[in-house]
Amino acid sequence: MTTAAPIRRIALLTAGGFAPCLSAAVAGLVRRYGQVLPEAEIIAYQYGYHGLLTGTSIVIDDDAKAAIDVLDNFGGSPIGNSRVKLTNAKNLIERGLVAEGEDPLKVAAEQLRTDGVDVLHTIGGDDTNTTAADLAAYLEEHGHHLTVVGLPKTIDNDIVPIKQSLGAITAAEQASRFAQNIIGEHRSNPRMLIVHEVMGRHCGWLTAAAAADYRRWLDQQSWNPSLGLTRERWDVHAVFLPELKLDMKAE
Secondary structure, eight states: OOOOOOOOEEEEEEOSSOOTTHHHHHHHHHHHHHHHOTTSEEEEETTTHHHHHHTOEEEOOHHHHHTGGGGGGOOSOTTOOOOOOTTOHHHHHHTTSSOTTOOHHHHHHHHHHHTTOSEEEEEEOHHHHHHHHHHHHHHHHTTOOOEEEEEEBOTTOOOTTOSSOBTHHHHHHHHHHHHHHHGGGGGSSSSOOOOOOOOOTTOOHHHHHHHHHHHHHHHTOOOBGGGTBOHHHHSOOOOOOTTSOOOTTTO
C-alpha cells in the first residue's frame, strides 16, 4: 500500500477575463487551505499564466492570511489576470514570454516543478482549466505528480457540465441594473430605440439571464398609465441570442 506524498506547496492562479467573485474565491481558498492543510505554503502566480511563464509569484504570508477577509469586499483579482494561452506559441513569442523554439507548455510545467508545486488551483473558464490539465499530464509523463483543481469562473456560464459558474448570476444582475437605468431614456425623444448589448460570444446565457432578471424587477414595480408610465414602455421587446438564427426581415 502506497502512502500519498505530503502536500507542501499550493499555487493559486486566476486567468481569463475578470468575473465577480474572483477576489472572494481567492480569499475562500486561502481560508479553506488554512483549515485543511495549515502547514502547506500557498503561493500565487501573478497575472495568471503570464506569471507562471515568467516565474513571477508571491507567497501568501501570515500578514496576507490575517487580512484575507477584506478580499470579500472587492471585485477584480488581487493576484492579477491575463489572457495568455499556452497553446498560442506565436503570440507568446511576440510578447516575449517564451523564446523562439520553446514549447510554452514545457516552460510552464518546468516552472511548476522548479517551484515545487504539489497542487495547482486554477480559477478560470474552460481554457484555464483544460490548460492546467494539460500541464498535469505533461508533468506526470516526466515524473512529477501535480494535482490540478479547477474552480469554474465565467460570466458566460458555459462550462459543461457546471450548472452555475462563479460570477454568472452577479453579472446578470448587474446587466439588469444597468438596463433599469438606461431604459429610463426611452422617453427622451419621440423616436427612441435602445439596444442593450450584453457580452457572451457564442453563448447567450448572460443576455437571457439579464433579461429575465430585469423582467422580475418590472414585476415589482407600480405604474401610472394615465401619465404614460406603463410596463409596456419599460419592457424588453426583443431578446436576440447567438444560439438562435436572426431573421432581420421577419423582425
